[in-house]
Amino acid sequence: MSKKLTSRAENYSKWYNELVVEADLAENSAVRGCMVIKPYGYAIWEKMQAELDKKFKETGHQNAYFPLFVPKSLFEAEEKNAEGFAKECAVVTHYRLENDPDKPGKLRVDPNAKLEEELVVRPTSEAIIWSTFKGWVQSYRDLPLLINQWANVVRWEMRTRLFLRTAEFLWQEGHTAHTTKQEAIAEAELMNNVYATFTEDFMAIPVIQGLKTESERFAGADETYCIEALMQDGKALQAGTSHFLGQNFAKAFDVKFTSKEGKQEYVWATSWGVSTRLMGALIMTHSDDHGLVLPPKLAPNQVVIVPIYKTDEQLEAITEVVNGIMTELRSKNISVKFDNRDTYRPGAKFAQHELQGVPLRIAIGSRDLENGTVELARRDTLTKEVVALDTLTDRVEGLMTEIQDTLYKKALDYRDTHITEVETFDEFKKVLEEKGGFISAHWDGTAETEDKIKEITKATIRCLPLDGKIEKGICVLTGRESARRVLFAKAY
Amino acid sequence: MSKKLTSRAENYSKWYNELVVEADLAENSAVRGCMVIKPYGYAIWEKMQAELDKKFKETGHQNAYFPLFVPKSLFEAEEKNAEGFAKECAVVTHYRLENDPDKPGKLRVDPNAKLEEELVVRPTSEAIIWSTFKGWVQSYRDLPLLINQWANVVRWEMRTRLFLRTAEFLWQEGHTAHTTKQEAIAEAELMNNVYATFTEDFMAIPVIQGLKTESERFAGADETYCIEALMQDGKALQAGTSHFLGQNFAKAFDVKFTSKEGKQEYVWATSWGVSTRLMGALIMTHSDDHGLVLPPKLAPNQVVIVPIYKTDEQLEAITEVVNGIMTELRSKNISVKFDNRDTYRPGAKFAQHELQGVPLRIAIGSRDLENGTVELARRDTLTKEVVALDTLTDRVEGLMTEIQDTLYKKALDYRDTHITEVETFDEFKKVLEEKGGFISAHWDGTAETEDKIKEITKATIRCLPLDGKIEKGICVLTGRESARRVLFAKAY
Numbered sequence: 001m002s003k004k005l006t007s008r009a010e011n012y013s014k015w016y017n018e019l020v021v022e023a024d025l026a027e028n029s030a031v032r033g034c035m036v037i038k039p040y041g042y043a044i045w046e047k048m049q050a051e052l053d054k055k056f057k058e059t060g061h062q063n064a065y066f067p068l069f070v071p072k073s074l075f076e077a078e079e080k081n082a083e084g085f086a087k088e089c090a091v092v093t094h095y096r097l098e099n100d101p102d103k104p105g106k107l108r109v110d111p112n113a114k115l116e117e118e119l120v121v122r123p124t125s126e127a128i129i130w131s132t133f134k135g136w137v138q139s140y141r142d143l144p145l146l147i148n149q150w151a152n153v154v155r156w157e158m159r160t161r162l163f164l165r166t167a168e169f170l171w172q173e174g175h176t177a178h179t180t181k182q183e184a185i186a187e188a189e190l191m192n193n194v195y196a197t198f199t200e201d202f203m204a205i206p207v208i209q210g211l212k213t214e215s216e217r218f219a220g221a222d223e224t225y226c227i228e229a230l231m232q233d234g235k236a237l238q239a240g241t242s243h244f245l246g247q248n249f250a251k252a253f254d255v256k257f258t259s260k261e262g263k264q265e266y267v268w269a270t271s272w273g274v275s276t277r278l279m280g281a282l283i284m285t286h287s288d289d290h291g292l293v294l295p296p297k298l299a300p301n302q303v304v305i306v307p308i309y310k311t312d313e314q315l316e317a318i319t320e321v322v323n324g325i326m327t328e329l330r331s332k333n334i335s336v337k338f339d340n341r342d343t344y345r346p347g348a349k350f351a352q353h354e355l356q357g358v359p360l361r362i363a364i365g366s367r368d369l370e371n372g373t374v375e376l377a378r379r380d381t382l383t384k385e386v387v388a389l390d391t392l393t394d395r396v397e398g399l400m401t402e403i404q405d406t407l408y409k410k411a412l413d414y415r416d417t418h419i420t421e422v423e424t425f426d427e428f429k430k431v432l433e434e435k436g437g438f439i440s441a442h443w444d445g446t447a448e449t450e451d452k453i454k455e456i457t458k459a460t461i462r463c464l465p466l467d468g469k470i471e472k473g474i475c476v477l478t479g480r481e482s483a484r485r486v487l488f489a490k491a492y
Numbered sequence: 493m494s495k496k497l498t499s500r501a502e503n504y505s506k507w508y509n510e511l512v513v514e515a516d517l518a519e520n521s522a523v524r525g526c527m528v529i530k531p532y533g534y535a536i537w538e539k540m541q542a543e544l545d546k547k548f549k550e551t552g553h554q555n556a557y558f559p560l561f562v563p564k565s566l567f568e569a570e571e572k573n574a575e576g577f578a579k580e581c582a583v584v585t586h587y588r589l590e591n592d593p594d595k596p597g598k599l600r601v602d603p604n605a606k607l608e609e610e611l612v613v614r615p616t617s618e619a620i621i622w623s624t625f626k627g628w629v630q631s632y633r634d635l636p637l638l639i640n641q642w643a644n645v646v647r648w649e650m651r652t653r654l655f656l657r658t659a660e661f662l663w664q665e666g667h668t669a670h671t672t673k674q675e676a677i678a679e680a681e682l683m684n685n686v687y688a689t690f691t692e693d694f695m696a697i698p699v700i701q702g703l704k705t706e707s708e709r710f711a712g713a714d715e716t717y718c719i720e721a722l723m724q725d726g727k728a729l730q731a732g733t734s735h736f737l738g739q740n741f742a743k744a745f746d747v748k749f750t751s752k753e754g755k756q757e758y759v760w761a762t763s764w765g766v767s768t769r770l771m772g773a774l775i776m777t778h779s780d781d782h783g784l785v786l787p788p789k790l791a792p793n794q795v796v797i798v799p800i801y802k803t804d805e806q807l808e809a810i811t812e813v814v815n816g817i818m819t820e821l822r823s824k825n826i827s828v829k830f831d832n833r834d835t836y837r838p839g840a841k842f843a844q845h846e847l848q849g850v851p852l853r854i855a856i857g858s859r860d861l862e863n864g865t866v867e868l869a870r871r872d873t874l875t876k877e878v879v880a881l882d883t884l885t886d887r888v889e890g891l892m893t894e895i896q897d898t899l900y901k902k903a904l905d906y907r908d909t910h911i912t913e914v915e916t917f918d919e920f921k922k923v924l925e926e927k928g929g930f931i932s933a934h935w936d937g938t939a940e941t942e943d944k945i946k947e948i949t950k951a952t953i954r955c956l957p958l959d960g961k962i963e964k965g966i967c968v969l970t971g972r973e974s975a976r977r978v979l980f981a982k983a984y
Contacts, residue, residue: 063534087589168559
C-alpha cells in the first residue's frame with residue numbers, strides 16, 4: 001500500500017513532502033505551484049472550516065462572496081497594499097481563445113479579445129471588498145459591518161510547497177468596518193484570539209500571540225496581530241493573522257459614515273485570515289516517522305475497526321459485534337469506520353490507518369469474540385491495550401479526550417523547552433544553529449537591525465509577544481537600548 | 493427602508509432585478525458581469541450547500557479541491573469541450589504587475605512576466621480533474637471514483653443578470669469515474685434524481701427530468717440529463733444538469749484501468765453540477781410583488797418576532813415572553829430572530845421581513861401580553877391569525893410544513909397548467925405567445941428543425957422528458973414522422 005517514509009531525522013523536508021502525498025492529503029497538479037487537495041486532506045480542512053465558521057458566526061460575523069477578479073484600477077488604489085502584492089499576482093488580460101491558424105487542433109489567445117482593463121486574480125480581497133463597502137455604509141447605523149468570505153486566492157510564489165506555500169490556496173478572509181479606532185482594534189484582537197483558541201483547543205497546536213514588526217506587517221495594515229506556532233524541526237510557522245487597517249482602505253475607497261452627531265467620518269477597518277497553510281502546521285506539529293497523527297477533533301474518522309478473519313462465517317460473526325460497537329460509538333458522536341474491504345489484508349490496513357493518522361484503531365478477531373474483548377491501538381503513543389467489550393464505549397470516549405490532551409501537552413512541552421532567552425549575538429547564533437526554536441532577545445527596534453540579523457542568521461522577528469514581559473535591555477546585535485524582548489526564529 | 497417593487501405584471505424582468513437588490517440578496521460589482529453575493533443571499537446559498545453536500549455524501553461522494561487554472565494544453569485536450577468553452581474564457585497571461593513608468597502611482601502588466609503557457613480560469617473542471625485522475629486510477633480496485641468539488645468558475649458571458657447568468661458563479665461539480673458504461677449512466681441518472689429531489693423537497697420547486705437534445709448537450713458529453721423548472725413568467729429555467737461523458741475524457745487524458753480480467757480499458761465518466769443560478773430559480777418560482785417568498789427549509793430565519801411597544805417597561809415585559817417563545821421554537825429546530833432594533837419602527841420591520849421573505853412573522857404587543865396571544869402573519873398567503881401563547885409552538889411547527897407544502901403545490905399547479913400539447917405550428921406559436929410555459933410537441937428529431945423553430949419562435953427544446961409517453965406523431969414544423977413528443981419553451 002505505501003512505502004516507508006524518510007525519517008524526520010534523516011531529512012525533515014523530504015519527510016514532510018512524502019507524508020503529504022503518501023497519506024493522501026494533497027499532491028502537486030499540472031499547474032505550476034498549484035495543488036490538488038485530495039479527499040482525505042479536504043475532509044480535514046472541512047472540519048477546520050466548520051469549527052471556524054461556527055466561531056465566526058458566534059462572534060456576529062456573516063458570510064458573503066465577492067468577485068475573484070480585481071480590476072487593476074481598484075487594485076492599485078491602496079498604494080501599500082498594491083505594492084505588496086503586485087509582484088506576485090496572476091493577471092487576466094483576455095477573455096477568449098480561438099483556433100490557432102498555425103497549429104491545427106490547438107488554441108491561442110484571441111488578440112481581438114483583449115480586456116480594456118486588466119483583471120488581477122485576488123491575492124487578498126481588501127480592494128474589491130472596500131470598493132463594495134462604499135455602497136453599504138452611509139450611517140453609523142450600518143456599522144459595524146462584520147463580513148467573512150471563504151474563498152480561493154492566488155499569489156504567484158516562485159518556490160512552492162504543498163499546503164505551506166502554494167500559488168493558489170483556500171482561506172477565509174474577514175473584513176470588518178467600525179465607527180471607532182478602539183472598536184476596530186478590539187475586533188482585530190478578538191479574531192486573533194479566536195484563531196488562538198481554535199488552534200490550541202481544536203488542532204492541539206500551542207501558539208504565541210503577538211504583534212508583527214513594521215517590516216513583517218500585512219501590506220496596508222497599521223498593525224498586524226499573529227499567532228505563531230513551532231514546528232518539530234525548530235522552525236516557526238505563522239498560523240494566522242489579524243490586521244488593524246486603520247483608515248487606510250476607507251480613505252483609498254472613500255468610505256465614510258455619518259456619525260450620531262451628524263459628522264462625516266472615515267470608517268475604521270480590520271481584516272483577518274487563516275488558510276490551508278494550517279494543514280501544514282497540523283502535519284508538522286504532531287506527525288511522526290510512521291505518518292500523520294491527527295488530534296481526534298480534526299480526524300475525519302476518529303476510530304477505525306479492522307476485522308481479523310479467515311472465513312466468511314468469522315467475518316459475519318465479527319460484523320454483527322462491530323455493528324453494535326458502531327451504533328454505540330456513534331451515539332456518543334464518535335465517528336467510526338468499519339474497514340471491511342476484502343481487497344486488502346489487515347497488515348496493509350493497519351499501515352494505511354497509521355499513515356493517515358486515525359487516532360484509534362480497533363482490531364477484532366475470532367478469539368476476541370470468544371473472550372469478549374477487542375484490541376485498541378492508539379496512534380499518538382503507538383501503544384496497545386486489550387479492552388472488554390462492555391467497557392469499550394467508555395474507554396474510547398475517554399481516549400478521545402486523552403489523545404487530544406496528550407498531543408497538545410506534547411506540543412506545548414516541545415514549544416516551551418524551545419524558547420531560549422539569549423543576551424549576546426554569539427549565543428543567539430549558537431542557539432539558532434544547535435537547538436532552533438524561538439529565541440527571546442533584545443532588539444533595538446529598528447528595521448535595519450532586524451534586516452541585518454535576518455541577513456546573517458535567516459531568523460526573523462516572529463512577533464512581539466502580547467504577554468511578553470516589558471523589560472529593558474541591550475540589543476543583541478547593536479548594543480543599543482531595547483525596550484523589550486522579541487521572539488526570533490527561522491520560519492516557514 | 494425600501495421602495496416599492498415594480499410589479500411582475502408591469503415588468504417581470506425589472507421586478508426580478510429590483511427584488512434581488514432590494515431584498516439584499518446580491519448586487520453588481522465593479523467587475524463586469526461579476527456579482528457580490530450579500531450576506532442574506534449567501535445565507536440562503538449556504539442552506540442549499542449544506543443540504544446538497546449531505547446528499548452527495550450519503551450517495552458515497554467525497555469532496556476534494558482542484559486548481560482554479562487550466563493550462564491551455566490541457567484545456568484543449570478534449571476537443572468538443574474546448575470548442576464549447578474557448579469563446580468565453582478568462583485567460584491569465586502574466587504573473588506580475590510593475591509600476592507604470594508613464595503614469596506615477598499606476599501599475600501595468602510587467603512584459604517580462606509573461607507565462608510560457610497561458611492559463612484558462614476554469615469554466616468547468618473536466619480537463620484539470622481528468623489530468624489528475626490519470627494518476628489516481630490504475631486498477632478496477634480504484635473505481636468507482638466519486639468526487640465532488642465546491643468552487644467558483646468563470647464563463648465570460650456577454651449579457652449577464654444577477655444569479656441567472658454571471659461571469660463568475662459558485663457551484664458544485666461532481667466528477668466520477670467507473671469501470672462500465674452502465675454504471676456511469678446509472679450514476680448520471682442517480683445524481684439527476686438527487687437534484688430533482690432536492691429542488692422539489694427542499695426548494696419547493698417542481699422540475700421535469702429529461703434528456704437534452706444533441707445541440708443542447710454539455711460540450712464533451714454523450715448524454716446530458718437535466719431538471720427543468722418553470723418560472724412565473726412562463727419561461728423555463730434549467731436548474732441542474734448531469735452528464736454521461738462516455739470515454740471522451742478518459743481517451744483525451746489517457747485514463748485506463750486494469751480490469752479484473754487483467755485487460756487495460758478506458759474508464760467511463762460522469763459530471764454533474766448545480767450553481768448559484770438556483771437562487772434565480774428560487775426567486776422566480778415563489779416570490780410576489782411584495783418581495784421574496786422563501787420556503788421554510790431554505791429560510792435563514794424561519795420566524796421573526798417584532799415587538800410592538802412604546803415604553804422600555806413594555807419592551808422588557810415583551811422580551812421576557814419572547815425569550816420563552818424562542819427557547820421553545822429552537823427546541824423544535826425552528827430558527828427564530830427577535831428583531832428588537834430600536835432604530836426602526838414596527839412598520840419598517842414588517843416591510844423589510846416581507847421583502848426578504850421570512851416565512852412567518854410574529855408580532856407581540858402589550859395588549860397581546862394581557863390576552864396571552866400573539867399575531868402570526870404568513871408570508872406565502874399574506875394572511876394573519878391570532879394564536880394563544882400556549883399553542884404557539886405547535887402552530888408554528890405545523891405552519892413550517894404547511895407553508896413548504898403550499899408553496900410547492902402552488903408552483904406545481906402553475907407548472908402543470910402550463911404544459912400544453914399542440915399539434916400544429918400555428919398552435920405552437922399561439923400558445924407560446926399568449927400563454928407561455930412548456931409546449932409538448934412532436935419534433936422530427938433533426939437539429940435543423942430544432943434550429944429553425946428556435947429561430948422563428950426563440951423557443952428551444954428544454955428536454956425529452958424521462959417519463960414522457962412514447963407516442964408517434966407528426967413534427968409540428970416539417971410534418972415529418974416523430975417518435976415522441978418533446979418539451980419546448982423559451983428559457984432563461
